[in-house]
Amino acid sequence: MGDEMADENISDLIERYLKEILADNEQIKIRRSEIAGLFDVVPSQINYVINTRFTIQNGYIVESKRGGGGYIRIEKVHLLDDIDVLDSLIAAIGNKLSKRDSETIVQTLYNNDLIDRREVSIILAAIDKDAIDLNNNDLTDILRANIMISILNRLRYER
Amino acid sequence: MGDEMADENISDLIERYLKEILADNEQIKIRRSEIAGLFDVVPSQINYVINTRFTIQNGYIVESKRGGGGYIRIEKVHLLDDIDVLDSLIAAIGNKLSKRDSETIVQTLYNNDLIDRREVSIILAAIDKDAIDLNNNDLTDILRANIMISILNRLRYER
DNA sequence: CATTCTTTGACTAATATTGACTATTATTAT
DNA sequence: ATAATAATAGTCAATATTAGTCAAAGAATG
Structure with a gap:
């Protein structure tokens, strides 16, 4: 790769166009x-x-709305500094996650002060067996x- | 959530207009x-x-009356305490819950100081479409x- | 060549807008 | 009083206006 080369494809151009606007704005709302x-x-x-x-x-x-007056909004978020824990946790989770492993993860988050007691509670409720049970253990x-x-991805940034 | 900018469609404008009045009044009566x-x-x-x-x-x-001198009255509801808010929200959720309605509920939780910003974020992440998408909209x-x-049930204990 | 990335478009989904028709209540005429 | 009329608001389905998905075709890369 050299210096300053023209981006070849249109997707790159569009990307650059949007990011140039985002350099001066926290977010953009496009049609x-x-x-x-x-x-x-x-x-x-x-x-x-x-x-x-x-x-x-x-x-x-990114969030969007359809219908009349619809839009796509792209928002820049500030990624947290101590993201390493989160990234490695995300990397470690594969396709599936057992109840036991999920509890370990939540515990790790708590131990690292990434979430508080209430948040532990909310997360555990969200992945509660009964809530996501569909008569199929693999699916769960x-x-x-x-x-x-x-959730881990959400914790990576603050707004 | 919150900071609204240039709502494009008229329905949003009407919503905002009415809510601005409701910010200063317990209710409004419109024709x-x-x-x-x-x-x-x-x-x-x-x-x-x-x-x-x-x-x-x-x-x-919302209540209304037809005929001469008819009106529509919109009234801000006052729920007695936190448990009532949670109970009525739980009661309002049936078997299924759309993305839109779920966002409304989270907003209401936030407005009633039952959850904070971070918790909003975590809950929205937990019910994010991509997270719970199984190629079947009903299932989602x-x-x-x-x-x-x-989550709502957990919040009843976790005060 | 094989693989990955980009481009395209047909089909789908969500949301908003409109208007014809209906229902309810108040007012006026008999 | 009762009936007719006027003055409201409600419902529902058709249409319009967006954005999303997905897979196939094409281009670039190694």
């Missing part, structure tokens, strides 16, 4: 079709750009993994 | 056609706004209901 029109691509390409380049790992959260473990990862 | 005229929409759109944004889950009670709504109820 999907407008941006698509600006770069002369199909609207769904905007979703592609967002899904590949504005993830939470990159420090962005998958759900537990998904929910836990989602 | 449907008047509000409709103010925003230049058909009268039934006022019903749409009320049905989607002034539900009991949102913390409002069922899971969301289960998880939300589980």
